[in-house]
Amino acid sequence: MGDAVDMAREADHQEVLGWVERVAMFLSADGLPPVAGRVLGWLMICDPPEQSAGQIGRAIGASPAALTTNMRVLQAMGFVSRRTRPGERTAYYRVEEGAWERVVRRQIATLTAFREVAGDGMDLIGPDGARAARIREAHHIFDWMAKVFDDAPPPTPVTET
């Protein structure tokens, strides 16, 4: 059924798939469909780093149709980029540079957006201390979070690509 090298490769792939699944699970908490998460996970760890939809689909066990749909999603989110090579009809995908920083920043921006909602709530019911206190508390904490990030030093750039 295959020699020792094949068996080792198989075991590796299982381990890698397990990791890919963890990545997918993490992203599904953000509403990303399972296959999209698996693709991103796979593209994080695969070798070579740039692969076609077919290769990806075979690796993670998803249908071509699912690949089409989810590659589109991932591109729209700016997580992966699509590249073609001259004289080849196949498109290759890779994780976009800085994708995860964008993920993080987007998350934070979404969170801090609630500050506006809280502000509008206070406008709505007036500054009356007792009643507005609940909303003020929420506003306060989101304001704190926004400031933490505004004041934070930017992440050190990646040295090697």
Add this chain to the structure above:
Amino acid sequence: MGDAVDMAREADHQEVLGWVERVAMFLSADGLPPVAGRVLGWLMICDPPEQSAGQIGRAIGASPAALTTNMRVLQAMGFVSRRTRPGERTAYYRVEEGAWERVVRRQIATLTAFREVAGDGMDLIGPDGARAARIREAHHIFDWMAKVFDDAPPPTPVTET
């Protein structure tokens, strides 16, 4: 059809409901069901601040059954607390003190948890520079985020409750 005071009250309630809906929409991005989000929004802005399931249900237009289910969810998440009064069978709910800080911290913790996943990925494929670079980048950014929060001054406590 009602006097001027009633009409004003009605208009107010519509505005408030609109705000409640925005809160619900925000929370649904985190996977909270619509009704749970509405309840939380309502409890943020309602007067009096402590209300029964029946009152809440009538205010936001949800069935008693939905209330039961979603109040349970909100309590489990630590967002609202349930209180009974001696000699009354009715339970009253209110927004838990510090609920939103908990929301924010939970979100951040969830995000930074990905640092572990990235770390395990690097363990899996070895420190080989070229291939591990993608995962290292992800690890790097999540590490940055975790540190930003670890180093951040805590939010100033609420002065008035």
Add this chain to the structure above:
DNA sequence: CCTTTGTTTCACAATATTGTGAAGTAACTT
């Protein structure tokens, strides 16, 4: 003790999400 009122449970309906299979289309190869 029976009524009233408010809550809970549960079966089910409505809807939304996701992914597959099969057919269609496009592009390189020979």
Add this chain to the structure above:
DNA sequence: AAGTTACTTCACAATATTGTGAAACAAAGG
């Protein structure tokens, strides 16, 4: 030009999520 391969589209199936209605239940009031 015909074949091969890869991707895309689309109808549909499987599943998951939510919320409702009706019936059961519990507690307070008469």
